[in-house]
Amino acid sequence: MPSMKAIKRRRLTVKNISQITKAMNLVATSKLQRARAALAAVGKPVQATFDMVYNTVSDVDPFAMEENFDRPFIVPHVDGTTAENPQKTAAYVLITSNRGLCGGYNSAVCKELVKHAKANNIKPIIVPLGTKGRDYFKRRNANLFEVPMPAESPTFADAKVVADSLVSMYETRNEDKTWKIDEIYLVYTQFRTVLNLEPIIRKVLPIDPAYLRRVVGTDLHDGEAWEDLGFFPRPKAKSASSLQQEIEYEPGLDEVLRAVVPWYLCMFIHAALASSALCEQAARMTSMDSATKNAGDIIEKLTLMFNRQRQSIITQEITEIVSGANALK
């Protein structure tokens, strides 16, 4: 049994910590509101951009071989059936927080990434956005490609810097004439409810028109379900008559793709950053809430222990007095 002084000191420490966690919980709650508004604000532009990109690429078949057209960002870099080395190299844009004390939020996305790369036989190059993810993979000696990292409340300009460097990385070839990277994935956390945060991985490049169709959701084929990315509400289906027209490109498909796709990447990253920022606050809020609760439990236990010990000392003293008085009789 520890001494009364030790228990008292320990109880004070736990109390101080619980005050800190309680304050952090309150801060996270108010930041959560702001992050929620920020995510809602990106919804419309993201939806408009996705719509635009989908309308642009919906006619393009990534596997139809045509001469004189590159169809950049749509035609895959590596064709698994002909390449000698079937292992792909992919860049994973990993969105984590810069700060800890948010429960399993950071490790969940990192683990999801490792799992995904292993399952798909991909050699990962990590593009960390957020110091926690960077440190996680630095410790494991992974390939890192560092870009300027956005702050806690990410802006569109942050996303643009990242998207620009990704596009140039995607477009460069190695010395042996192979592509430097074959695919780009975005690893972020999707907000379902405050208690349900889901780490997810989405392929952003090369663009898969069929996947984009499910994300945009206005033009679903039979049996296809709309894929909720958490950025915008479910759109209404388009009328069938408007779908039949062929699309014109000015000046040409390749040029349009080169201009449109960086916007797509940029908007996707922007929205994912906003979504992850919201999840970070939600994760911090719940973990700090349970930390405060746990601290309360510990304080209760320590108080009980303290009272018991005090009582036993009093009892002992009384016994001593009584037996002393008895001895005098």
Add this chain to the structure above:
Amino acid sequence: MSKLELRVIAPTQATDKSPYKYKRDVDMVILRCTTGEMGILPGRVPCSMVLDLGLLRVFDGDTESHMAVMGGVAHVSNNIVTVLSDSAQWPEDIDVKKVSEDLKEIERKINETENLLEKDTYRNDSRRCKIQLELTGKSKA
């Protein structure tokens, strides 16, 4: 007659109140594409285009308004024109005095620098400024 819905999105200038820089039903839009100016009327066949630096002209009823759009992309389908750009400005957004000063500074730099790449960037900047000035000049007339 049906109308066109024009949506201009400039994410760097977005405010919390509205994600759109401009969103309205209009009669006609003239866009400055890399290959020349392109007029868009309601009922146009779907089209995606790459924008150049230049003026976006909006016609609605008897009024004609202009906006400086600094590159980007645009798409038309179902009578909706979406313009995505780094920067879209109305005449009132432009500080004429500052832009003219910037233009002088940039032209001085063009003459000074020997680096061709830098020269190109400055030339682009000077084009931006000139378009901004053109816009404010036009709106006065």
